[in-house]
Amino acid sequence: MTNFFFESPEEAIKKSYETAKITLQVGKAKKPKLRVYCYQDIMLPVLLYGLNFKWSSEELLKPLNILLHEDANGVLIKTLTIWFKNNLIMSETAKELFIHRNTLDYRLKRISDITKLDLLTIESKVLLYVALQLKN
Known part of the structure; x- marks a missing residue:
């Protein structure tokens, strides 16, 4: 054997x-x-x-690249990064960003709208998290 x-x-x-x-x-x-x-x-x-040297990285990065293009001042990328850093805990993320929880909800909705990803699903969250890891 x-x-x-x-x-x-x-x-x-x-x-x-x-x-x-x-x-x-x-x-x-x-x-x-x-x-x-x-x-x-x-x-x-x-x-x-x-993955950085394969076609799959281009596919993984598509939603994030769209977000980067639409996010001229970087607020949404920063929000997404801090949200992941805080393990998706809304109160901690809002606190670190010095924003109201409703503002955080609005930003996450904007991210979802721009990327066409449903941030309520684990697959979409993982996709964006992996894309951030590849991008940095």
Whole structure:
């Protein structure tokens, strides 16, 4: 019986090297003020790194690019970014943005209208979150 979870020492070293190399690249891009980067701290952006060079990244980025084009002053992108940073918690997001909860609702509705994504669905939220990770 073949064990698909077994890596030879050479494969493990190669994988570790590639992971470290990409972690360093992504870390410098995402957190340029830091000098040390840990894979576990930026795992999702590191894992998504390979998508940057494929047609699928263009598809993932379409709604976000539309939003960027329509959001001249960057308020909606900032709102979306802070919303995700606060784990979609409306009160925390409104507090950090120094806005009323109704204003946050309005902005999220505008994001939904512009991107044609229903932010009540997990799929749309994930799509926009992944797009933000790819863009930054």
